[in-house]
Amino acid sequence: MEITIDRDSRAPIYQQIARQVRDLITTGKLPAGFRLPPERRLALALGVSRSTVLIAYQELRADALIHSHVGRGTMVTPPGAAPVHPEVEQDLPWRQLFGAAVSGFQDPLVGDLLRLTERAGAIPLSFGMPAPELLPFAELRDLITGVLDDTGPAALLHSPTEGLTVLRATLAQMMAARGVGCTTDEVLVLSGSQQGLDLAARIFLDPGDAVVVEQPSFIGALQTFRGARARLIGVPTDEHGMRTDVLESVLSRFRPKLIYTLPTFQNPSGAVLPLERRQHLLALSRRYQVPVLEDDPYSELRYEGDPVPALRALDPAGNVLYLSTFSKLLFPGMRLGFLVAPRPVVRQFALARQTADLHSNTLGQWVLDRFMQGGHMSGHMRAVRQAYRRRRDTMDGALRRAAVPGLGWQRPQGGFYFWCRLPEGVRPAALLARAAESGVSYLPGRACFADEPPAEFIRLNFSYPDEEQIREGIARLAGAILRETGHPDTAKVQAASTRPVV
Amino acid sequence: MSARFARRLDGMKASEIRELLKITQRPEVISFAGGLPAPELFPIEDLKVVMAEVLEREGPRALQYSTTEGHPGLREAIARRLNSRLGLAVEAAGILVTSGSQQGLDLTGKVFLDDDDEVLCESPTYLGAINAFRAYRPRFVEVPTDDDGMIPAELERAVAGCRSPKLLYVVPNFQNPSGRTWSLERRHAVLDAAARHGLVVIEDDPYGQLCYEGTTPPALASLAGAVPVVYLGTFSKIFCPGMRIGWLAAPREIYEKYAIVKQGADLHTSTLAQHEILAYLERFDLDASIARICEVYRSRRDAMLRALESEFPSWVSWTRPRGGLFLWATLPEGVSAREALVRALERDVAFVPGGSFFPNGGHENTLRLNFSNMPEARISEGIARLGAVLRELRAARGGGAGSAQA
Numbered sequence A: 001m002e003i004t005i006d007r008d009s010r011a012p013i014y015q016q017i018a019r020q021v022r023d024l025i026t027t028g029k030l031p032a033g034f035r036l037p038p039e040r041r042l043a044l045a046l047g048v049s050r051s052t053v054l055i056a057y058q059e060l061r062a063d064a065l066i067h068s069h070v071g072r073g074t075m076v077t078p079p080g081a082a083p084v085h086p087e088v089e090q091d092l093p094w095r096q097l098f099g100a101a102v103s104g105f106q107d108p109l110v111g112d113l114l115r116l117t118e119r120a121g122a123i124p125l126s127f128g129m130p131a132p133e134l135l136p137f138a139e140l141r142d143l144i145t146g147v148l149d150d151t152g153p154a155a156l157l158h159s160p161t162e163g164l165t166v167l168r169a170t171l172a173q174m175m176a177a178r179g180v181g182c183t184t185d186e187v188l189v190l191s192g193s194q195q196g197l198d199l200a201a202r203i204f205l206d207p208g209d210a211v212v213v214e215q216p217s218f219i220g221a222l223q224t225f226r227g228a229r230a231r232l233i234g235v236p237t238d239e240h241g242m243r244t245d246v247l248e249s250v251l252s253r254f255r256p257k258l259i260y261t262l263p264t265f266q267n268p269s270g271a272v273l274p275l276e277r278r279q280h281l282l283a284l285s286r287r288y289q290v291p292v293l294e295d296d297p298y299s300e301l302r303y304e305g306d307p308v309p310a311l312r313a314l315d316p317a318g319n320v321l322y323l324s325t326f327s328k329l330l331f332p333g334m335r336l337g338f339l340v341a342p343r344p345v346v347r348q349f350a351l352a353r354q355t356a357d358l359h360s361n362t363l364g365q366w367v368l369d370r371f372m373q374g375g376h377m378s379g380h381m382r383a384v385r386q387a388y389r390r391r392r393d394t395m396d397g398a399l400r401r402a403a404v405p406g407l408g409w410q411r412p413q414g415g416f417y418f419w420c421r422l423p424e425g426v427r428p429a430a431l432l433a434r435a436a437e438s439g440v441s442y443l444p445g446r447a448c449f450a451d452e453p454p455a456e457f458i459r460l461n462f463s464y465p466d467e468e469q470i471r472e473g474i475a476r477l478a479g480a481i482l483r484e485t486g487h488p489d490t491a492k493v494q495a496a497s498t499r500p501v502v
Numbered sequence B: 001m002s003a004r005f006a007r008r009l010d011g012m013k014a015s016e017i018r019e020l021l022k023i024t025q026r027p028e029v030i031s032f033a034g035g036l037p038a039p040e041l042f043p044i045e046d047l048k049v050v051m052a053e054v055l056e057r058e059g060p061r062a063l064q065y066s067t068t069e070g071h072p073g074l075r076e077a078i079a080r081r082l083n084s085r086l087g088l089a090v091e092a093a094g095i096l097v098t099s100g101s102q103q104g105l106d107l108t109g110k111v112f113l114d115d116d117d118e119v120l121c122e123s124p125t126y127l128g129a130i131n132a133f134r135a136y137r138p139r140f141v142e143v144p145t146d147d148d149g150m151i152p153a154e155l156e157r158a159v160a161g162c163r164s165p166k167l168l169y170v171v172p173n174f175q176n177p178s179g180r181t182w183s184l185e186r187r188h189a190v191l192d193a194a195a196r197h198g199l200v201v202i203e204d205d206p207y208g209q210l211c212y213e214g215t216t217p218p219a220l221a222s223l224a225g226a227v228p229v230v231y232l233g234t235f236s237k238i239f240c241p242g243m244r245i246g247w248l249a250a251p252r253e254i255y256e257k258y259a260i261v262k263q264g265a266d267l268h269t270s271t272l273a274q275h276e277i278l279a280y281l282e283r284f285d286l287d288a289s290i291a292r293i294c295e296v297y298r299s300r301r302d303a304m305l306r307a308l309e310s311e312f313p314s315w316v317s318w319t320r321p322r323g324g325l326f327l328w329a330t331l332p333e334g335v336s337a338r339e340a341l342v343r344a345l346e347r348d349v350a351f352v353p354g355g356s357f358f359p360n361g362g363h364e365n366t367l368r369l370n371f372s373n374m375p376e377a378r379i380s381e382g383i384a385r386l387g388a389v390l391r392e393l394r395a396a397r398g399g400g401a402g403s404a405q406a
Helices: A013-026 A039-046 A050-062 A100-105 A109-116 A137-156 A165-177 A193-204 A219-227 A244-254 A275-288 A343-356 A362-373 A376-402 A428-438 A467-485 B007-011 B016-025 B044-063 B072-086 B100-112 B127-134 B152-160 B184-197 B252-266 B271-283 B286-311 B337-346 B376-396 B401-405
Strands: A066-069 A073-076 A187-190 A210-215 A231-238 A258-261 A292-295 A320-325 A337-340 A417-421 A457-461 B095-098 B118-123 B139-146 B167-170 B200-204 B229-234 B246-249 B326-330 B366-370
Touching: A013 A050, A013 A244, A039 A050, A050 A066, A137 A362, A137 B044, A165 A187, A165 A337, A165 A362, A187 A193, A187 A343, A193 A219, A193 A292, A193 A320, A193 A337, A193 A343, A193 B252, A210 A219, A210 A244, A219 A231, A219 B252, A231 A244, A244 A275, A258 A275, A275 A292, A337 A343, A343 B100, A343 B127, A362 A376, A362 B271, A376 A417, A376 A467, A428 A467, B044 B271, B072 B095, B072 B229, B072 B246, B072 B271, B095 B100, B095 B252, B100 B127, B100 B167, B100 B200, B100 B229, B100 B246, B100 B252, B118 B127, B118 B152, B139 B152, B152 B184, B167 B184, B184 B200, B286 B326, B286 B376, B337 B366, B337 B376
Parallel strands: A210 A231, A210 A258, A258 A292, A292 A320, B118 B139, B118 B167, B167 B200, B200 B229
Antiparallel strands: A066 A073, A187 A337, A320 A337, A417 A457, B095 B246, B229 B246, B326 B366
């Protein structure tokens, strides 16, 4: 049993131990029945206090991963044999006023990043937004100013919680083009996919329930699930997305309520889950009766290679709830997304939505429907794909030219992001400060992990900045990394050593 | 699939009433059920002007992401309105733009409520708030009200029976469903009690500006002193409901929690809708538009009150609201408003039985009547049919008093 302690890490040592043992168990490296070293001996071997190991073992016991018997020591618990622990002890300090849910929303990072847009001079590589100059403003302006002539007061009135019926029908048509057959009443309009995540959390999660997430995953989803006081169970990923070979052991041990995944051009990693893994994931979902929440904001933004079918398209059993949004394709300020799910689920979403905010802005729904029915979408998509492909290639080229030793990345086939592993020894907080000084922003990778990340990453966006900004932004960033790693100067470093992320 | 839903959904069902009322969308139905403003009063032509202007002036910015807290200019404009019209002293930084005031209620639940936390509310109280809070599984403690609002002695009694009450949720102006308005004296007394017991007050005020007689008393938020008051407002009743723009004003420590929770709920409210409302406020006179709305609603209220006088049996009592959209009728004990609804629907008249407005049930002999959404002739006709239904129902129950009045 190999465990390493990083004394510079922000994570407490007991968590580091617990996490590593957990990973060894869920990946099958420590088989059921494996006898763990006694606390005292492990403490001695790691050079930590006995109580540290004691707490680590307690955590593992609470997760039903190990159990102890007097005289026989501590052993790995076989999967499925675990007692169910619906109520997990959470050390929440009782506060007079606020509900405990509030403490799950501690990190308003997305909001802070949005606010950064207003800071002049900094090159933003941190966003997840489409390029404003590429959006079809003129078409939308004409539709918006004309819509009241057609609809009269209807576009200003309340509309159904599930969404305007015409728009739902149009979305069902669009899904057919994505290879998903669905009826109008299996579609529910949302105010952006963030709302879909929020409603899904309300509908499926009670405090202490487990949710499977990819490591890394979408930061907004992690915040929402934490806000619901769910337990986030991370499944490791590689360059092909979720390690479905690890998923089975996680499902059998944690009995999660939901598997949350972004299988196509994942945010933040850009990975695409291959067909075999998709099928494996769906088979596991059926076997363990766990619904899959498929988040798909990016699949239309493919710049090369063949499309892979959505999980929803491969799932006749109806285990997949499919979430998508127009925030990455059209103007995000319209706040329109949608859910495709079996009717009983749509019904529950609508009930929850009724108490949350009644319905989405009516006029915006009319406008989106007219935009799609008017055939504006396909031309717009062709144009943005072309532009984003060039921006992606520009960023790839800029990263190669910068040739920062030890910086690893993969060129994504679509989506919005490069996911870069930082060179060894880079301190994330210090780099963030240096980057801010240099006038470039990015998303720190730590925010995308349910717990301690295996390495330090950053997420770079190439859709929002133009090519000139990308070149300049990467140069600034490379300078910041080199200063942080103690290398003298960007320009003098030669010989690209781009290590792919594995 | 249903086995996998969260336990908290157990309390959340599509209500039987909502199912019944689906048929009110047929044009021949005279509906006193909705809470909708009258669409013929929307300033559509002004809005067309505003939309063209916004898109011209703002360009693509009008459709981009905006901050969770809301458009800074709109927050300014809302703060100015609250300060000048309602005597509040809030800064733009204390205003959060919400996706309708329903979202304000939902966020309130998320910010404050854990399982079994106690929420004090009027009896009856607003159905949308009951449903929003219920999702967080609190315990509702109803405080009896009379025509002057919440009764302070009853509030003391209710608090004494609580373990550790957190919130006091109230609609002090032209309440939904009762139409009642709190007196100034009651406002002070309830705030005193809130201060003594460390309660956070949620003041929901969608109707305050729809005043048809006298003036609306000062908002609790303007009288609160050190009592933390979260004030919820909306454009839905005075402008257009489909826009989904509301707001809340809260003390700083509370405000920050709301903003964080809103970010997780929907990131932010439609940018375009925020720009449109702001541009409308800048270019047109919302107060003049509200005055026009009030004219129409006042005559409709009067028409309903006249019809009730002449058509309802004397054993029914009702409130005489000075504003808002609703009045509230009480039938004799044992006469079921649900049964009345079933019979009324056969004659194409709809209303909402009052039982739904009591979180802990009971009060099946009450009903809510909306007077804003139908023209006067239809109001008289509908009330006449409803009066006949009530008499029949009482007669069928063997109550003799009804027939004598007919």
